[in-house]
Amino acid sequence: MAESTRDRVMEIRAGLSHALGAAQTALERAQQEETAAVAHWERVSGAATTRRRKLAAARDERIREIDTWHDTELAALAGAAAAAADRAAPGAAGELWHSWEPTPLNRAAELRVGRLLLPEAPVPHPERTRRPDGPWAGAPGATRDSEPEPAPLADEAPPEVPALVRLLDHGHIVVSGDQRIGDDVVAGLLLRALGTSAPGAVQLVGYDPEHLGGGLAGFAPLAPAGVLTFAGPQDLGPLLDGLVGHVRRINETVLAGEYTSLRELHAATRRRPEPWRVAVLLGAGELSKHERSQLDRLLRSGAACGVHLVIRGLAVEPVPGVEFITAAPGDRARVSGAGDLPVRLDPGPLPTVLTATCRQIAEAVAAGPAPVALDSLLPEAGTEWRESSSAALTAPLGDSPQGARVLVTLSDYPPHALIAGPSGTGKTNFIYAWMGALAARYSPAELAFYLLDFKEGVSFARFAPGRRDPSWLPHVRLVGVNVNTDREFGLALLRFLSGELRRRADAAKQHEVTNLAELRAEDPEGVWPRIVAVVDEFQVLLSGRDAVAAEAVDLLEDLARRGRSQGIHLILASQDVSGIEALWGRPALVAQFSLRIALPRARRVLAETNMAADSLPRYHAVVNADSGAAEANRVVRVPAAGDRDQWSALQHRLWRRRPPEQGPPRLFDGDVVPRLAESPDFRGLRPSESPAAPIALLGETIDVTARSARTVLRRAPGRNIAVLGTRLDEACAVLATAGRSLAAQFTPEGARFSVVCLDPDARAAAEALHARIPECGWYDGENVDWLLEDAAAEATAAWPADRPHFILIYAADALPGGRAAAEQLRTVLRQGPERRLHVLGWWRGAGLLRDSLGGHASRTDAIGAWVALDVHGSELSPYYPGAGAPNWYPRPWRALHFDRSVHRGAEVIIPYGTS
Numbered sequence: 001m002a003e004s005t006r007d008r009v010m011e012i013r014a015g016l017s018h019a020l021g022a023a024q025t026a027l028e029r030a031q032q033e034e035t036a037a038v039a040h041w042e043r044v045s046g047a048a049t050t051r052r053r054k055l056a057a058a059r060d061e062r063i064r065e066i067d068t069w070h071d072t073e074l075a076a077l078a079g080a081a082a083a084a085a086d087r088a089a090p091g092a093a094g095e096l097w098h099s100w101e102p103t104p105l106n107r108a109a110e111l112r113v114g115r116l117l118l119p120e121a122p123v124p125h126p127e128r129t130r131r132p133d134g135p136w137a138g139a140p141g142a143t144r145d146s147e148p149e150p151a152p153l154a155d156e157a158p159p160e161v162p163a164l165v166r167l168l169d170h171g172h173i174v175v176s177g178d179q180r181i182g183d184d185v186v187a188g189l190l191l192r193a194l195g196t197s198a199p200g201a202v203q204l205v206g207y208d209p210e211h212l213g214g215g216l217a218g219f220a221p222l223a224p225a226g227v228l229t230f231a232g233p234q235d236l237g238p239l240l241d242g243l244v245g246h247v248r249r250i251n252e253t254v255l256a257g258e259y260t261s262l263r264e265l266h267a268a269t270r271r272r273p274e275p276w277r278v279a280v281l282l283g284a285g286e287l288s289k290h291e292r293s294q295l296d297r298l299l300r301s302g303a304a305c306g307v308h309l310v311i312r313g314l315a316v317e318p319v320p321g322v323e324f325i326t327a328a329p330g331d332r333a334r335v336s337g338a339g340d341l342p343v344r345l346d347p348g349p350l351p352t353v354l355t356a357t358c359r360q361i362a363e364a365v366a367a368g369p370a371p372v373a374l375d376s377l378l379p380e381a382g383t384e385w386r387e388s389s390s391a392a393l394t395a396p397l398g399d400s401p402q403g404a405r406v407l408v409t410l411s412d413y414p415p416h417a418l419i420a421g422p423s424g425t426g427k428t429n430f431i432y433a434w435m436g437a438l439a440a441r442y443s444p445a446e447l448a449f450y451l452l453d454f455k456e457g458v459s460f461a462r463f464a465p466g467r468r469d470p471s472w473l474p475h476v477r478l479v480g481v482n483v484n485t486d487r488e489f490g491l492a493l494l495r496f497l498s499g500e501l502r503r504r505a506d507a508a509k510q511h512e513v514t515n516l517a518e519l520r521a522e523d524p525e526g527v528w529p530r531i532v533a534v535v536d537e538f539q540v541l542l543s544g545r546d547a548v549a550a551e552a553v554d555l556l557e558d559l560a561r562r563g564r565s566q567g568i569h570l571i572l573a574s575q576d577v578s579g580i581e582a583l584w585g586r587p588a589l590v591a592q593f594s595l596r597i598a599l600p601r602a603r604r605v606l607a608e609t610n611m612a613a614d615s616l617p618r619y620h621a622v623v624n625a626d627s628g629a630a631e632a633n634r635v636v637r638v639p640a641a642g643d644r645d646q647w648s649a650l651q652h653r654l655w656r657r658r659p660p661e662q663g664p665p666r667l668f669d670g671d672v673v674p675r676l677a678e679s680p681d682f683r684g685l686r687p688s689e690s691p692a693a694p695i696a697l698l699g700e701t702i703d704v705t706a707r708s709a710r711t712v713l714r715r716a717p718g719r720n721i722a723v724l725g726t727r728l729d730e731a732c733a734v735l736a737t738a739g740r741s742l743a744a745q746f747t748p749e750g751a752r753f754s755v756v757c758l759d760p761d762a763r764a765a766a767e768a769l770h771a772r773i774p775e776c777g778w779y780d781g782e783n784v785d786w787l788l789e790d791a792a793a794e795a796t797a798a799w800p801a802d803r804p805h806f807i808l809i810y811a812a813d814a815l816p817g818g819r820a821a822a823e824q825l826r827t828v829l830r831q832g833p834e835r836r837l838h839v840l841g842w843w844r845g846a847g848l849l850r851d852s853l854g855g856h857a858s859r860t861d862a863i864g865a866w867v868a869l870d871v872h873g874s875e876l877s878p879y880y881p882g883a884g885a886p887n888w889y890p891r892p893w894r895a896l897h898f899d900r901s902v903h904r905g906a907e908v909i910i911p912y913g914t915s
């Protein structure tokens with residue numbers, strides 16, 4: 001082989017070998033890279049798997065969180081919705097039928113018709129499972145006839161959210177869809193509306209041409225009481241016209257431009273003068289053009305006036321305030337206010353509950369309207385006593401049947417009121433209501449009451465402090481109760497008012513003014529309240545033809561005539577003013593009482609031809625400020641003011657505001673025996689060395705102040721006191737009062753006292769008096785001759801004694817010792833007083849005193865003062881100067897006192913109790 005060939009071969013070999021080596025190296029590198037790449041891939045893919053797992057876990061966790069939040073949130077929302085629904089539909093508005101009962105509310109509530117089916121009722125995590133059959137709670141297969149069970153109490157259970165609709169004070173309801181279910185919905189709504197309002201406050205009128213009222217059969221018990229009425233098949237037009245008429249009237253006279261709706265009126269005044277009128281139109285068919293336009297009017301403006309429509313089977317355009325209910329079984333029902341949410345409608349009310357409730361309402365309505373509360377007459381708490389009585393006293397007395405407030409004024413015209421109403425018709429209640437309305441508006445500086453009740457009982461006593469309640473009505477200055485036998489107290493009140501009238505007239509003259517308003521303007525510092533004197537059963541005061549009646553009528557006439565301009569107003573009340581002769585015989589007097597108030601069936605208080613009182617419902621009154629002229633009649637429904645609790649709440653409120661100087665009123669209770677220890681006059685007595693005019697108190701006068709009757713035993717002829725009559729206790733009480741009051745004015749040495757007891761029955765009383773007077777002498781039948789001998793000598797002495805001697809004789813007519821003793825007593829009686837020797841004796845008869853004085857023809861002027869008990873007026877004439885005898889018919893625990901040195905006529909007194 002040639003060199004060159006070999007070389008070439010070598011060269012090629014070398015080349016090949018180099019190429020092989022290079023290929024080898026490349027292969028190895030490639031293999032390494034492959035290995036590295038595989039390792040990298042394995043790492044990456046491992047990491048990817050881990051991350052996916054982590055991501056999945058994170059995703060699951062997040063989903064779990066979202067689920068939990070959703071559950072909680074939904075439950076909270078459902079809970080809030082349920083709570084809001086409870087508030088919107090409390091009590092009978094939302095209660096399920098199985099536990100339903102009427103619960104009248106003080107506002108119109110929303111009414112339950114079923115329950116909302118909320119999406120996905122939350123189930124506690126993690127067991128919660130989706131219902132396979134859709135997003136809505138509740139089993140779709142269940143029918144509405146099975147009432148939902150009340151929500152279980154378990155924490156995890158979602159609260160049920162009721163489906164509510166608004167009817168009363170808000171709008172109207174239109175029910176469409178399934179007929180039977182629709183009937184149940186209407187029945188449920190009506191029952192809830194009835195059950196949430198006071199009986200009679202919702203009135204139903206049914207129009208059911210197809211079933212002739214059958215659609216409302218369950219409500220039939222309401223019909224006799226007028227709570228449910230029916231319109232005949234042809235009467236839809238008149239029915240709608242009537243409702244439109246109500247809307248117009250209410251707008252014009254009740255809302256009267258002041259309020260936009262009855263709801264607003266109620267919120268502002270707490271009064272609801274009109275019932276809600278709910279017209280139930282079941283299947284109206286085709287409406288005429290007129291009917292359609294009336295219906296549209298009502299849909300637009302009825303609700304503001306409490307006129308509402310519940311319509312089934314009649315197409316109605318959606319307008320604000322109208323709620324549409326589509327009746328359907330299961331979850332296919334809808335209520336427009338709930339949007340698209342499905343609703344499960346409640347079944348109809350249980351027939352037994354429906355009937356029982358309707359009966360109950362009918363009975364309550366038949367029994368009369370529920371009383372209106374006294375509060376309705378009062379201004380807002382905290383705004384009391386803001387009115388000025390300068391020109392008048394004005395207060396509301398209730399609402400008229402049309403809903404307007406009836407205000408009553410006492411002023412220059414009308415100045416005085418006459419109230420009449422047969423027993424039990426609410427006369428006293430009327431007076432309470434009026435007083436409450438006035439007292440809450442006018443402060444005690446603006447208004448003062450003087451109250452007198454001639455009825456048996458203590459109806460005005462509540463205004464004065466009592467044992468149970470220490471409060472009093474701050475405006476009341478005087479209360480007289482149980483005065484039916486003490487007509488003198490009525491006279492005393494009239495005399496007092498006459499005095500006040502004089503005082504005001506003098507002040508007016510001084511300020512050159514003519515009436516109270518001007519006087520108050522001229523004398524701003526003066527306290528000139530308007531005075532209102534109320535006399536219940538005033539005919540007692542005027543009955544009879546005696547001096548009391550005669551003076552009372554004269555005083556009344558003067559007060560009525562002149563009191564008007566001086567702010568003194570009289571309110572006279574009576575069961576039957578027609579029988580009051582004294583009144584009707586004085587037309588001028590009656591004419592002053594131009595404010596006339598008649599309670600149901602009151603006779604003659606209004607004008608002769610005005611019969612308005614005959615047809616008044618219970619708890620109503622006719623108020624007439626024009627002497628009873630028929631055109632001035634205003635009917636008012638009077639609130640209940642008799643309730644003690646309600647009254648006390650007001651009285652306490654005003655009492656706490658009383659001015660500090662305002663003490664309690666004087667309470668005169670004719671049934672209570674006054675106590676000497678409480679007599680202001682007795683308490684005011686102080687001992688002194690030698691009072692020139694010692695006062696013997698004898699009892700309490702029947703007067704507006706608790707004044708004691710007194711006789712002054714100064715050194716002068718005739719200054720002896722005789723107590724006449726057989727009543728032992730009263731005679732002893734008078735002598736004890738006289739003795740104790742005299743003793744209270746002397747120091748122990750300042751006067752001599754001798755007690756003589758000649759009647760064993762009086763011994764205990766005489767001894768009790770003897771024990772109370774220090775250094776007092778004691779005499780009886782055994783030793784009275786010593787005293788008389790002594791006293792007769794004293795009485796005939798040349799000079800007056802240096803200190804007075806008071807001889808108190810129990811049963812002076814039983815004096816032993818025959819003529820001699822009688823003569824001595826006569827001497828003492830005749831001559832003693834001038835020498836400061838005074839006899840205070842009890843004779844058990846007027847004739848027996850005459851015997852002591854020397855017989856029939858003897859003079860009686862030795863007895864300057866006397867207290868007669870059960871002695872007839874005619875027997876007293878010898879001791880009563882002037883013509884005739886005092887007018888006195890004895891009565892228990894009353895006496896007639898006469899002191900010829902000061903009295904023109906005798907006065908009735910009440911002996912003080914012995915304690």
Ligand SMILES: Nc1ncnc2c1ncn2[C@@H]1O[C@H](COP(=O)(O)OP(=O)(O)OP(=O)(O)O)[C@@H](O)[C@H]1O
Nearest residue numbers: 371422423424425426427428429619638639640642
């Ligand atoms: N407006 C009213 N609202 C509710 N109850 C009333 C009303 N008016 C009176 N009553 C009640 O009727 C009853 C009789 O009332 P009241 O005592 O006022 O009548 P009267 O006419 O004064 O009767 P009498 O003269 O026999 O006392 C009382 O129980 C009272 O509570």
